Amino acid sequence: xxxxxxxxxxxxxxxxxxxxxxxxxxxxxxxxxxxxxxxxxxxxxxxxxxxxxxxxxxxxxxxxxxxxxxxxxxxxxxxxxxxxxxxxxxxx
Numbered sequence: 001x002x003x004x005x006x007x008x009x010x011x012x013x014x015x016x017x018x019x020x021x022x023x024x025x026x027x028x029x030x031x032x033x034x035x036x037x038x039x040x041x042x043x044x045x046x047x048x049x050x051x052x053x054x055x056x057x058x059x060x061x062x063x064x065x066x067x068x069x070x071x072x073x074x075x076x077x078x079x080x081x082x083x084x085x086x087x088x089x090x091x092x
Contacts, residue, residue, distance in 0.1 A: 001039060001042050001043070001046070001060065001062065002037065002042065002060035002061070002062035002063045004033060004034065006034045008030065008076055009029070012030065016031070018032065025073050026073075026074075028071065029066065029069065033066060035064065036066075037062040037065065041062075042060070042061055042062040042065075045061035045062065045064075046060075047063040048061075049061065051065070
């Protein structure tokens with residue numbers, strides 16, 4: 001299960017303050033992702049996927065759901081998908 005940090009890092013706080021007006025949705029998702037993707041919801045998402053042998057290591061269901069949500073909101077470029085390590089990688 002994906003358990004990202006709840007508190008914003010100083011760098012994220014700086015970016016969130018700077019982008020609050022332009023991209024409110026990104027900031028909202030970052031500040032509330034622990035509520036949106038709680039353990040029960042992530043377990044439900046994970047149960048919908050079947051285990052497959054071989055290939056790459058699967059991405060956590062919560063992270064995949066978040067990436068899908070953000071891409072649906074910001075569909076302009078494929079490169080706008082979030083990095084597993086930084087929600088704000090493409091916001092700046």
